[in-house]
Amino acid sequence: MASTVAVENLNPKVLKCEYAVRGEIVIHAQRLQQQLQTQPGSLPFDEILYCNIGNPQSLGQQPVTFFREVLALCDHPYLLQRDEIKSLFSADSISRAKQILALIPGKATGAYSHSQGIKGLRDTIAAGITSRDGFPANADDIFLTDGASPGVHLMMQLLIRNEKDGILVPIPQYPLYSASIALHGGALVPYYLNESTGWGLEISDVKKQLEDARSKGIDVRALVVINPGNPTGQVLAEENQYDIVKFCKNEGLVLLADEVYQENIYVDNKKFHSFKKIVRSLGYGEEDLPLVSYQSVSKGYYGECGKRGGYMEITGFSAPVREQIYKIASVNLCSNISGQILASLIMNPPKAGDESYASYKAEKDGIIASLTRRAKVRRSLEDAFNKLDGITCNEAEGAMYLFPQLSLPQKAIEAAKVANKAPDAFYALCLLESTGIVVVPGSGFGQVPGTWHFRCTILPQEEKIPAIISRFKVFHEAFMVEYHE
Amino acid sequence: MGRKGLDYEDLNENVKKVQYAVRGELYLRASELQKEGKRIIFTNVGNPHALGQKPLTFPRQVVALCQAPFLLDDPNVGLIFPADAIARAKHYLAMAPGGLGAYSDSRGIPGVRKEVAEFIRRRDGYPSDPELIYLTDGASKGVMQMLNAIIRNGRDGILVPVPQYPLYSAAISLFGGSLVPYYLDEEANWGLDLVNTRQSVAAARSNGITVRAMVIINPGNPTGQCLSEANLREILNFCYQENLVLLADEVYQQNVYQDERPFISARKVLFDMGGPISREVQLISFHTVSKGYWGECGQRGGYFEMTNIPPKTVDEIYKVASIALSPNVPGQIFMGLMMNPPKPGDISYLKFATESKSILDSLRRRAQIMTDGFNSCRNVVCNFTEGAMYSFPQIRLPQRAMDTARSAGKEPDVFYCLKLLEATGISTVPGSGFGQKEGVFHLRTTILPAEEDMPAIMSSFKKFNDSFMEQYQDYSKL
Numbered sequence: 032m033a034s035t036v037a038v039e040n041l042n043p044k045v046l047k048c049e050y051a052v053r054g055e056i057v058i059h060a061q062r063l064q065q066q067l068q069t070q071p072g073s074l075p076f077d078e079i080l081y082c083n084i085g086n087p088q089s090l091g092q093q094p095v096t097f098f099r100e101v102l103a104l105c106d107h108p109y110l111l112q113r114d115e116i117k118s119l120f121s122a123d124s125i126s127r128a129k130q131i132l133a134l135i136p137g138k139a140t141g142a143y144s145h146s147q148g149i150k151g152l153r154d155t156i157a158a159g160i161t162s163r164d165g166f167p168a169n170a171d172d173i174f175l176t177d178g179a180s181p182g183v184h185l186m187m188q189l190l191i192r193n194e195k196d197g198i199l200v201p202i203p204q205y206p207l208y209s210a211s212i213a214l215h216g217g218a219l220v221p222y223y224l225n226e227s228t229g230w231g232l233e234i235s236d237v238k239k240q241l242e243d244a245r246s247k248g249i250d251v252r253a254l255v256v257i258n259p260g261n262p263t264g265q266v267l268a269e270e271n272q273y274d275i276v277k278f279c280k281n282e283g284l285v286l287l288a289d290e291v292y293q294e295n296i297y298v299d300n301k302k303f304h305s306f307k308k309i310v311r312s313l314g315y316g317e318e319d320l321p322l323v324s325y326q327s328v329s330k331g332y333y334g335e336c337g338k339r340g341g342y343m344e345i346t347g348f349s350a351p352v353r354e355q356i357y358k359i360a361s362v363n364l365c366s367n368i369s370g371q372i373l374a375s376l377i378m379n380p381p382k383a384g385d386e387s388y389a390s391y392k393a394e395k396d397g398i399i400a401s402l403t404r405r406a407k408v409r410r411s412l413e414d415a416f417n418k419l420d421g422i423t424c425n426e427a428e429g430a431m432y433l434f435p436q437l438s439l440p441q442k443a444i445e446a447a448k449v450a451n452k453a454p455d456a457f458y459a460l461c462l463l464e465s466t467g468i469v470v471v472p473g474s475g476f477g478q479v480p481g482t483w484h485f486r487c488t489i490l491p492q493e494e495k496i497p498a499i500i501s502r503f504k505v506f507h508e509a510f511m512v513e514y515h516e
Numbered sequence: 517m518g519r520k521g522l523d524y525e526d527l528n529e530n531v532k533k534v535q536y537a538v539r540g541e542l543y544l545r546a547s548e549l550q551k552e553g554k555r556i557i558f559t560n561v562g563n564p565h566a567l568g569q570k571p572l573t574f575p576r577q578v579v580a581l582c583q584a585p586f587l588l589d590d591p592n593v594g595l596i597f598p599a600d601a602i603a604r605a606k607h608y609l610a611m612a613p614g615g616l617g618a619y620s621d622s623r624g625i626p627g628v629r630k631e632v633a634e635f636i637r638r639r640d641g642y643p644s645d646p647e648l649i650y651l652t653d654g655a656s657k658g659v660m661q662m663l664n665a666i667i668r669n670g671r672d673g674i675l676v677p678v679p680q681y682p683l684y685s686a687a688i689s690l691f692g693g694s695l696v697p698y699y700l701d702e703e704a705n706w707g708l709d710l711v712n713t714r715q716s717v718a719a720a721r722s723n724g725i726t727v728r729a730m731v732i733i734n735p736g737n738p739t740g741q742c743l744s745e746a747n748l749r750e751i752l753n754f755c756y757q758e759n760l761v762l763l764a765d766e767v768y769q770q771n772v773y774q775d776e777r778p779f780i781s782a783r784k785v786l787f788d789m790g791g792p793i794s795r796e797v798q799l800i801s802f803h804t805v806s807k808g809y810w811g812e813c814g815q816r817g818g819y820f821e822m823t824n825i826p827p828k829t830v831d832e833i834y835k836v837a838s839i840a841l842s843p844n845v846p847g848q849i850f851m852g853l854m855m856n857p858p859k860p861g862d863i864s865y866l867k868f869a870t871e872s873k874s875i876l877d878s879l880r881r882r883a884q885i886m887t888d889g890f891n892s893c894r895n896v897v898c899n900f901t902e903g904a905m906y907s908f909p910q911i912r913l914p915q916r917a918m919d920t921a922r923s924a925g926k927e928p929d930v931f932y933c934l935k936l937l938e939a940t941g942i943s944t945v946p947g948s949g950f951g952q953k954e955g956v957f958h959l960r961t962t963i964l965p966a967e968e969d970m971p972a973i974m975s976s977f978k979k980f981n982d983s984f985m986e987q988y989q990d991y992s993k994l
Contacts, residue, residue, distance in 0.1 A: 035728060035759045036798050038828040042668050042691075045832055053622055053838035084841075089614035096586065103584035106846070107576040115595045119587060142566035143806075143813040146539055177653045177816065180840055188690070192528045210839045214664070215528075252522070285522050321522045329619075336619040337612075337845035339653060339816075351524035355531055361539035362686045363656055364561070367844045368814035369583075 048213035050206050051475020052084055056459050060469045076467035080499060082487045083469045085261075085431045087334035091492045092401075095333055095394050097387045098376050100124035101131065105140050105372055108132055123386040131372055140368050146361040148175025148342070149368070152375040156342060159378030164308035168344060174356070175342045175374055177366045179291050179327040182343035184211050185359055186287060186323055189352075190252045191217035197249040199241060199284070201232070203434065203476035203484070205261040220244040220251055223479055226436065229425050230263040232256075234274045241282060253285035254278075256306070259292040259429030262476050262486040264406075266301040266428045272309045276320065285321040286310075291341070292430040294331035297403040301428055307344065321347040328373045330431065332398040340370030402431070405489040405496060412489060415500040419507050431490060434473070437483040443514035455483040461510060466502040533689040536682050537949025542933050546943035556941045557973060559961040562737075562905040564811030564875075567964040572810060572871050574601060574864045575853045579846055581605035582616055600863045608849050616845045622838040624651025624819070625845070628852040632819055635855035640784035648822040648830065651843045651851060655767050655804040655818035660687050661836055662763060662800055662820065665829075666728050667693035673725040675717065675760065679908065679950035679958070681737040696720040696727055699953060702910065705899050706739035708747050710754060717758060729761040730754070732782070735768040735903025738950050738960040740883075742777040742903045748785040752797055761798040767818075768904040770808030773880040777902065783823055799823040805850045807905065809875040817847030817854075879905070882963040882970060889974030894985045905964060908947070911957050911981075917988035929957040935984060940976045 038046070064079045081089070088094060101124050103110075110116050111129060132138040134151025147153065153170035160168035176182045190196060197218040200208045212219045222237040224230040237254070244251050256275060258267045267275075279286045288306040296303055307324050328340035345356060365371075381391040405411055406427040416424035416435040424435035439447075439454050447457035455472035462468055462485075473484025491499060543560050550556045558566060565571060577597050580587075582605050587593050593602060609615060611627030623629065629646035636644035652658040663674065664687075673694040676684045688695045698713035700706040717727050732751060734743045743751075755762045764782040772779050783801055787794050805817035822830060858865040883901040890898035890909040898909035913921075913928050921931030929946035936959075937943055947958030965973055 036666060036761045036829055037826050038832065040668070040728075041665050041829060041832055045665050045836055048836070048839070050835065050839045053841070054835075084619065086614070086619045087617075089618035091614075094615070094617045099584040099586070103580040103587070106583055107580035109573070109576070110580065110596065113596050115592060118592055119590055119596075137566060137568065139565035139814070141564075141571045141812045141814045143561060143563045177844060178841070189527055189531055190522070192526075207839060214836075214839075252526075335617040337614070337617050337842065339842075339844035348522060349524060352522055352527065355524070355527055358534060358536060358540075359531060359690075362534065362536045362683060362690075363654070363660075364539070365814070365816075367653065367816040367847055369846050370844060 044214050044216050048210040049475070050210045051471050052206060054471075054475065056456065056463060056471065057083055057469060059460070060463055063463070063467070074467070075465055076502070079467045079469060080491055080495065081469045082491060082499070083471045085330060085488055085490065086336050087431070087490050088336065090490045092334050092398060092490070093394070094335060095391060097121065097124055097381055097391045098333065098335070098373060101128045101376060102369055102372060104128035105131060106369065108138055108140070121387045123381065131375070135368075144365045144368060144371065146357065146363075146365050147171075147173065148366060148371045152371050155375040156378045160305075160307070160344065164305050164311070166308055166311040168307070172344050172346055173342050174345065174360055175340075175366050175371045177339040177341070177370060178329060179289070179325040179341035179343070180207055181363075181366075182323070182325055182341065183207055183287070183289070184214075185356065186253070186285070186343075187211045187215045187217065188359065189355065190285065191215040194218055195248060195250055197244050197251040199237065199251060199254040201255065201257060201260070203262050203473065203478055204255070205257060205289070206475055208255055209477065218244070218249050220249060221477060224260070224263055224265070226425065226479070226482075229428075230260060230265040232267065232271055232275070234271075234278050237278065251282075251284065253287050255287045255289065257289040258306075259295060259303070261289075261292065261430050262432045262434040263425070264427035264430045264432055264434065265425075266296055266298070266303065268301070269304055269309070272304060272306065273313065276306065276309050276313060276315070280315065280320045285323065288322065288324045290324055291327040291330045293326065295402065295431060296429040297406050298426075298428045307346065310346075317347055319347060321345075326374075326378075328370065328377055331377065332395045332402075333373075333377050334398075335373055338370045338373050339367060340373040342374055401493060402489060405493060406433070412487065412496065412500065415504065419504060421511050422507065427489065431488050433487050433489060434476075434484050435487070437485065439483050440511065440514045440516050442516060443510070446514065455485055458483070458510070459485055462503070462506055465506045465509075468499060468503060530690050530692050534686045535689070535949070536686045537945050538682060540945075540949065541930065542937060542943060542945055545934060546937055549937065549941070554941055556937075556943050557965060557969075558943050559965065560943050560945045562807060562962055562964065563813050564905070564964050565813065567962075568966045569811050569875060569964065570871075571812065572868060574858055574868045575810070575812070575850055577601035578604045578608065578853060579849055582608055582849055583846065585609060585615060598863045600858065604853070608852060612845060616849075618845070619842040620845055620848065622840070622842050623834065624649070624843055624848050625852075628848050628855075631852045631856040632821075636781075636783070636821065640781055640787070642784065642787045644821065648825070649819055650822075650833070650837055651848050652818045652820065653843045653847060654806065654816040655765070655802045655820070656683055658802055658818055658820035659683060659763070659765070661833065663687045663693070664691050665833060665836065666761065667691040670694055671725055673720050673727045675713065675727060675730040677731065677733060677736070679738050679947065679952055680731070681733060681765070682949055684731055685951070694720070694725050696725060697951065700736070700739060700741070702899065702953075702956070705902070706736060706741040708743065708750070710750055713754065727758065727760060729763055731763045731765065733765040734782070735771060735779070737765075737768065737904050738906045738908040739899070740901040740904045740906060740908065741899075742772055742774070742779065744777050745780050745785060748780060748782055749789060752782070752786050752789060752793065756793045756797050761800065764799060764801045766801055767804040767807045769803065770876075771879060771905060772903045773883040774900070774902050779903070783821070786823065796824060798825055800825070805847070805854050808854070809872045809879070810850075810854055811875075812850055815847045815850045816844060817850040819851060878967050879963060882965075882967055883907075885967075885970050885974065886961070886963050889970075889978065893978045893981045896981060901963060905962050906960050907963055908950075908958050908960050911959060913957055914985065914988045914990045916990060917984070920988065929959060932957070932984070933959050936977070936980055939980045942973065942977060
C-alpha cells in the first residue's frame with residue numbers, strides 16, 4: 032500500500048522552501064548537545080554556544096520587570112483583588128494592568144479578541160507610533176499578529192498569484208522572506224546590498240534588478256526593506272529612505288518595511304526613521320503608496336521572542352484590499368492576547384514621572400549598552416573577526432548580528448564540494464565540531480555569488496565572549512593552515 | 517509612470533475565494549450594531565470566556581508565576597499562591613531555559629511534549645512519541661500547516677464533512693485545493709453516511725481529483741455528534757482502502773454531553789484494530805486549550821500528533837514549523853497544564869475539580885436547554901447537541917421568506933439571521949457558512965451564554981421566530 036503522504040507527493044513549494052536559521056547546522060548542534068549530556072568529555076568542548084538565532088533571553092538577557100509585572104497581573108486578574116500584591120508589584124504596574132483589563136471586553140484575557148487585536152491596545156500602539164513619528168497613526172490600520180512573521184506570510188499570500196509575481200528582496204536577507212516567497216509560489220527578485228560601502232543600498236541597483244526581472248516577464252509587486260538590516264546590521268540613511276519611497280511610488284510597488292530592530296541601534300550618527308514617517312514627510316497620503324510596517328516584541332531591548340507578539344501597520348491600501356486582509360486574519364481568529372498586551376506595552380513604556388520609570392530606564396539602558404559593547408568595543412567580536420586573516424567584518428550599526436566575510440582557500444572550497452556542502456556551510460560545520468559554536472552559513476541568507484559569509488549573533492553573555500573569541504581564533508587559524516593552498 | 521500600487525483585481529485569486537463566515541457578514545453587522553449601542557449576544561464563535569465563563573484558577577496562577585519569576589524569590593509569594601502552583605511554575609521554568617521570553621524548540625518545549633505524550637498514553641492505553649507531537653499557536657495553525665503540506669494543486673482533494681467548521685474550506689481555498697464534501701445525515705442525528713462518502717469520492721475521482729485526505733471533526737462542529745467506535749473503525753478502514761490521510765480534529769474531546777458515545781480517539785481505535793492497518797494508516801490528531809472546560813481561546817495553545825507519517829515527511833513538517841520559529845511559550849505551558857492537571861491529593865485539586873465539573877455540568881444542561889428551546893419553536897427542528905459547543909437548528913423557511921430573501925440579494929438563512937440579530941441582538945452564523953444540503957437552512961449558535969441568561973435568550977428567539985414564521989406564512993398551506 033503506497034504511503035499517501037510521502038515526500039514524493041508533498042506540496043512542492045514546501046519541499047522547495049528553506050530556513051537556515053534553524054536548519055541543518057542547528058539540528059546537528061542539538062545532536063551534539065545531547066551527546067555532551069550522555070557522554071560528557073566526548074567532544075573537544077564543554078558546551079554548545081548558540082550564536083545562530085536572535086533569541087536574547089535564551090542567553091541570559093533579562094526581561095524588563097515592568098512588562099512582566101503587568102503581564103502576570105493580566106494573566107491572573109484575581110490578584111488585583113488582593114492587598115498583598117502591593118508588596119509584590121509596583122504601583123504603576125498594578126494601575127497599568129487595571130487600565131489594560133478595562134480595555135478588554137469582560138476583562139476576559141482568555142477570550143478570542145477582535146481579529147485585528149483588542150481595539151484599546153491598538154489605540155495605544157497607534158498613539159505610540161504617532162508619538163514616535165510625529166505623524167498620526169490609526170488603530171484601524173493595525174493588525175496584531177503572533178510575532179511579525181505571520182504578517183509577512185499574509186502579505187505574501189495576498190500579493191503572489193503565481194510564479195510570475197516577484198518580490199524584490201535585499202541580498203543578504205533574513206530567510207523568512209525567501210522561505211515565504213517559495214511557500215507561496217512566487218519569484219524572489221534579489222537586489223544586492225553593497226558590502227564595500229557598509230551594506231549600502233543603491234537605488235540604481237534596485238532599479239536595474241527590477242527592470243531585469245520585468246524584461247523576463249516577472250510582474251514585480253513589492254519591495255522588502257529590512258531596517259535596521261538582518262543579517263547585515265546597517266541602518267539606512269534618511270536620504271536613502273526618501274529614494275526608496277519615491278522609487279516604490281513611481282514603480283507601483285508595495286513597500287514592505289521590516290522594522291523589528293528599530294530599537295537596536297548602536298551608533299550615534301544614525302537614527303531610526305520609520306518608513307511611515309518618511310512617506311508622510313514626503314507629503315504622500317493614503318492614495319500614494321501602499322506600505323506595510325512590521326514591528327515585533329522579540330527584538331529591541333525587550334527581547335521577548337517566546338511571547339510571539341507583533342503587529343503590522345497597513346496604510347495606502349484601498350478598502351476592498353483591506354477587507355481581504357481582515358478576512359484572512361479572521362480565519363485564524365486572533366493572535367495570543369498576552370502578546371497583544373506586550374506589543375502595547377513596548378509602544379507605551381513607563382514615562383518620566385512614573386514610579387517604575389527609573390528601574391525601567393536602568394534595565395533598558397543596561398541592555399542596550401551591553402548589546403552595544405558586544406557589537407563594538409575593542410575586545411568585541413567584530414574587532415576579533417577583523418583581526419583574523421581571511422575574515423573581514425563590517426560594522427554592526429544595528430540589529431543583533433555580525434556577518435563577516437570569509438576568504439576561503441581553494442582547497443577548502445574543494446573539500447566542501449566533496450562533502451556536498453556550500454563552502455560556508457562546510458566552514459560552519461567544522462567550526463561547530465571543533466568549538467561548539469553555532470553560526471548560520473551566509474548561503475542561508477543569500478550573498479553575491481562566489482563570496483562566503485556566516486552570521487553570528489552578538490547575544491552570548493558578555494562574560495562568555497572572550498572564550499568564544501579565543502576558541503574561534505584557534506579554530507580559524509587551524510582551518511586556514513589545514514586548507515592552505 | 518504612476519502605476520497603481522495594489523488594486524483588488526491584482527490580489528491572489530485564492531485569497532479572494534476564501535470565506536470564513538464565523539467572522540463574516542453577520543459578525544460585522546453585529547459589531548456595527550454594538551457600536552451603535554445595541555446589546556448584542558455574540559454566539560457566533562466558541563469563545564466561552566467572552567460569555568462569562570471564568571478561567572480555571574490553577575493554570576492562571578502557574579502562568580502568572582512563570583511570567584514574573586521574580587515573584588518566586590519573594591518570601592511573601594506563599595501568601596497569595598498555593599504551594600503546588602509555585603512548584604509547578606518552577607517545573608515549567610526549569611523546562612524552558614530563558615523562560616517565557618525565549619523562542620523554544622520549533623516543535624515546542626520537549627518537556628511539555630512529554631506531558632502531552634503521557635496524557636495520550638493515559639487516555640488511550642498506547643504509548644505516544646513526544647518527537648511526533650508538535651505544539652502550535654492554536655490548533656488552526658497546525659491544520660493549515662498540514663493542509664499546505666498535502667495540497668499540491670487544484671486536483672488534490674480533501675474530504676470534508678458537510679456541515680463543517682469553515683477553517684477547512686477556507687484553508688483548502690487558500691491553498692488552491694479541491695473540497696470534496698461528504699454529507700452528514702441530519703435525520704440520523706448528523707451521523708456518518710459512508711455510502712454517501714464513497715459516492716463523493718467516486719464523483720471527485722471521475723472529475724480528475726486525487727483525494728488525498730479525510731477530515732473528521734469529533735465531536736462535530738457545528739453538528740455536535742460524537743462518533744461511535746464502530747464509526748471510527750469504518751472510517752479508518754475506508755482511509756486504508758482509499759489511501760487517505762486521516763485528519764482528526766478532536767478539539768472538543770472534553771465536551772461530551774451524553775453517555776452512550778463517550779469520546780474515543782481515532783488513534784486508539786486505529787491501534788485497537790491492530791495488524792497492517794494500524795501501521796499504515798496515516799493519521800494527524802489535533803487538540804487545543806481553547807475548548808473543553810478550559811476555554812482558553814486567547815492563549816492560542818494547540819498541538820498535532822503524527823501517527824505513521826514517514827520520517828522524511830516529518831522532516832519537511834519540522835522545516836516549515838521552524839520558519840515560524842516557535843509557538844508562544846505561555847500557550848505551551850497552558851497545554852502542559854491541561855495535559856497534566858492537578859491530581860487528587862494536590863493542594864489545588866479540589867478547587868480545580870470543582871471548577872471543572874461545574875463548567876462541564878453546566879454545559880451539559882445548556883446543551884439540553886437549547887435543544888429543547890429550539891424544538892419548541894415553529895418550523896424549527898434541532899438535533900441534540902451530543903458534544904462540542906454549538907446548536908445547529910434547522911430552520912424551515914416558508915417559500916415567501918426565501919423569495920423575499922433572494923430579492924434582497926441574500927441567502928435565505930443569512931436573511932433570517934440578520935432579522936434575528938436586528939430584532940433580538942442574538943448574533944449567530946448562518947448555516948450556509950458551514951455547508952448544508954441544497955435548500956435546507958440552518959443557523960449555528962453556541963451553548964455558551966450563561967445558564968441564567970438562557971431562558972431569556974431562548975424566549976427572545978422563540979418570540980422572534982414564531983412571529984417571523986407568522987409573517988412569512990405560506991397562506992396556500994392554511
